[in-house]
Amino acid sequence: LQHAGKPRRVIGDAILASSDFFRLGHCGGESLRIIRKTPDRADPFLSSQRGNHLGTRIDKILRCVRWHRALCLHIAHDCNLACRYCFAEEGEYHGHRELMSYEVGKKALDFLIANSGSRRNLEVDFFGGEPLMDWDVVKQLVNYARSVEKEHNKNFRFTLTTNGLLVDDDVIEFANKEMHNVVLSLDGRKEVHDRLRRTVGGHGSYGVSVPKFQ
Secondary structure, three states: OEEOOEEOOOOOOOOOOHHHHHHHHHHHOOOEEOOOOOOOOOOHHHHHOOOOHHHHHHHHHHHHHHOOOEEEEEEEEOOOEOOOOOOOOOOOHHHOOEEOOHHHHHHHHHHHHHOOOOOOEEEEEEEEOOHHHHHHHHHHHHHHHHHHHOOOOOEEEEEEEEOOOOOOHHHHHHHHHHEEEEEEOOOOOHHHHHHHOEEOOOOEOHHHHHHHHO
């Protein structure tokens, strides 16, 4: 166990990557890293701490990193905007555009269920790119999750992040019924938005998105 960069004691049987180190900070409230326990290193320390303050905190952290409660699905590696500040080369994704298949998304949902432990509320964010470019698959995945959640004693909460260009009555109806959150991308006033969030053809998108948001 390392606390504030100082080695304390090896515990558990997990080895964590740098991303898990960040997650541990959120789970346990302090920077703790768990490293692998080798067969020749017994761990009486962990057993001796059961019941006291440190042992309780260790147990809390171990439970936190073993189970997952949220998933961000990069459902669309593609976009119908070419925003000037986009991290994905203005929606080009360096020439490699692709949409997630239902089969891949289903495997991701199954993974979340199988690795969520006793957590009941699970969160899934449909992200992109622009998720509405893969809207049929989004709906299929939501329907699949609904069909299995009771069997596994889970409750899915879905979030949809969209620029709004492809919003229609079907999207509105389904989102109102199934989405716990809908995140809408808008860059403020029309002149600012249209300067930054332009279509692939170079036109501003404010006049299309905002009426649909309203």
